[in-house]
Amino acid sequence: MKIYQSWGHYPKIDKDKQDVYHVYPDSFSFPDLESSDAPSFLAFAQGRSYGDVCLNEDGILLDTQHLDHFIHYNKEKGILRCEAGVTFENILQLIVPHNWFLPVTPGTKYISVGGAIANDIHGKNHHKAGTFGKYVLKFELLRSNGERVICSPTENTGLFNATIGGLGLTGLINWVEFSLKKIPGSNIEQETIRFNNLEEFYRLSDESDEGWEYTVAWIDCLASGDELGRGLFMRGNHCESNKKHKFKHSKLSVPFNAPGFLLNKYTVNAFNNLYFKKPIKQYSKVDYDPFFYPLDAIANWNKLYGKKGFMQYQCVIPKEHRETAMHEMLSIITASGQASFLSVLKEFGDIKSPGLLSFPRPGITLALDFPNRGQKTLDLLNELDVVTQKYNGSVYPAKDARMSPHAFSQYYPNWKEFEKYIDPHFSSGFRRRVDPK
Ligand SMILES: Cc1cc2nc3c(=O)[nH]c(=O)nc-3n(C[C@H](O)[C@H](O)[C@H](O)COP(=O)(O)OP(=O)(O)OC[C@H]3O[C@@H](n4cnc5c(N)ncnc54)[C@H](O)[C@@H]3O)c2cc1C
Numbered sequence: 001m002k003i004y005q006s007w008g009h010y011p012k013i014d015k016d017k018q019d020v021y022h023v024y025p026d027s028f029s030f031p032d033l034e035s036s037d038a039p040s041f042l043a044f045a046q047g048r049s050y051g052d053v054c055l056n057e058d059g060i061l062l063d064t065q066h067l068d069h070f071i072h073y074n075k076e077k078g079i080l081r082c083e084a085g086v087t088f089e090n091i092l093q094l095i096v097p098h099n100w101f102l103p104v105t106p107g108t109k110y111i112s113v114g115g116a117i118a119n120d121i122h123g124k125n126h127h128k129a130g131t132f133g134k135y136v137l138k139f140e141l142l143r144s145n146g147e148r149v150i151c152s153p154t155e156n157t158g159l160f161n162a163t164i165g166g167l168g169l170t171g172l173i174n175w176v177e178f179s180l181k182k183i184p185g186s187n188i189e190q191e192t193i194r195f196n197n198l199e200e201f202y203r204l205s206d207e208s209d210e211g212w213e214y215t216v217a218w219i220d221c222l223a224s225g226d227e228l229g230r231g232l233f234m235r236g237n238h239c240e241s242n243k244k245h246k247f248k249h250s251k252l253s254v255p256f257n258a259p260g261f262l263l264n265k266y267t268v269n270a271f272n273n274l275y276f277k278k279p280i281k282q283y284s285k286v287d288y289d290p291f292f293y294p295l296d297a298i299a300n301w302n303k304l305y306g307k308k309g310f311m312q313y314q315c316v317i318p319k320e321h322r323e324t325a326m327h328e329m330l331s332i333i334t335a336s337g338q339a340s341f342l343s344v345l346k347e348f349g350d351i352k353s354p355g356l357l358s359f360p361r362p363g364i365t366l367a368l369d370f371p372n373r374g375q376k377t378l379d380l381l382n383e384l385d386v387v388t389q390k391y392n393g394s395v396y397p398a399k400d401a402r403m404s405p406h407a408f409s410q411y412y413p414n415w416k417e418f419e420k421y422i423d424p425h426f427s428s429g430f431r432r433r434v435d436p437k
Pocket of ligand 1 (some may be wrong): 042044045046047049050054064084105107108110111112113116119120121123124168171172173174294428
């Protein structure tokens with residue numbers, strides 16, 4: 001049975017406190033709020049957001065899983081129109097055989113096109129391509145008054161810009177048209193390089209900007225001293241393949257919530273040491289799936305964090321402060337003794353998104369996953385916030401479950417402009433938390 005929780009399993013929502021309506025193409029009309037106790041709507045797609053942007057306690061979730069049809073595919077020009085619940089996994093199955101690819105993809109293929117727009121997702125190619133919103137040509141938005149509005153960079157532009165990165169608050173996206181990326185084949189030529197500290201990371205990242213489409217680094221967040229920020233740098237470009245790509249859905253799965261203590265400082269430290277020192281093949285040609293989606297190989301990996309779930313913290317810091325800010329953040333984490341199991345570092349480029357509330361901006365982004373240990377974890381994230389705010393950075397709503405209204409208004413100064421476009425009957429846990437009025 002589908003669970004209407006977010007990926008981090010935090011905050012937890014009592015299932016009796018969220019009504020769910022399924023959206024079907026063409027025949028959908030909003031239920032009457034007057035006759036219901038639930039005061040607002042929110043679309044829910046694959047629930048791959050970590051915090052509460054996809055949750056609506058005491059409200060109605062509009063499940064988009066049946067909006068799963070392709071509408072038009074122009075194979076020559078690489079333009080696809082599909083319903084908003086179609087997943088990236090299904091799109092790849094359609095387009096890769098014709099040497100097309102998603103213009104931007106996150107670290108999982110199990111997300112929907114509607115979710116990709118609402119969080120204006122970014123990928124390993126942000127420095128070359130910007131966010132998903134840049135490739136959106138048109139969409140249809142269903143407002144709660146029944147109006148269907150076509151939005152594009154030239155039609156209803158205000159609503160278009162507000163919906164890209166609009167956290168699902170401007171209405172229900174019905175279908176989307178966007179452009180694809182031409183590729184020579186389904187493989188990636190990949191290079192993996194071990195680096196011993198943050199300085200080496202910056203050097204690698206700067207030198208890879210020009211010639212590499214995709215760059216990202218895994219870091220050992222428990223390393224300290226001269227080895228602070230050591231890790232593995234991965235860079236890749238699309239290339240031809242002699243074999244036909246085989247589409248597979250993950251077979252391995254974590255069947256139940258692991259005991260909460262499984263991921264602790266000692267186990268993470270042991271894993272990090274092994275991972276950092278593992279023999280690496282510097283150059284290799286790999287299939288795109290393990291390159292982009294290594295975590296998809298194990299379904300429900302989020303259950304490894306136990307019943308209390310986990311919190312992700314993803315921030316971006318302007319480039320001019322990257323050295324000091326990253327040094328401060330990693331030192332805070334090491335001193336806290338709390339270990340982030342997955343820690344990822346990447347430099348964003350300066351390609352601007354049309355989205356009013358888009359998260360990515362030029363600078364360095366750090367993403368961390370902490371098992372939820374209650375107040376102790378919240379205190380650590382508050383300490384990281386101090387650094388983010390000191391250097392004029394920002395935190396990603398798609399991964400957030402605890403930012404304050406004050407922090408939000410500092411990170412997203414366009415919020416006031418955005419508010420004009422919010423559908424009066426749409427809301428979310430995230431919205432009520434950051435804008436309590
Ligand atoms: C393993 C993993 C790796 C990830 N890596 C990245 C990454 O590299 N980069 C990145 O940017 N993100 C990343 N994410 C986050 C993920 O890409 C986003 O949270 C994405 O938006 C999830 O899409 P979804 O379909 O699951 O939407 P949901 O989580 O269900 O919903 C997300 C938001 O979209 C809104 N929404 C969904 N459908 C519609 C619709 N039809 N109309 C209007 N609003 C809608 C919802 O209301 C909600 O506000 C990752 C997540 C995971 C689990």
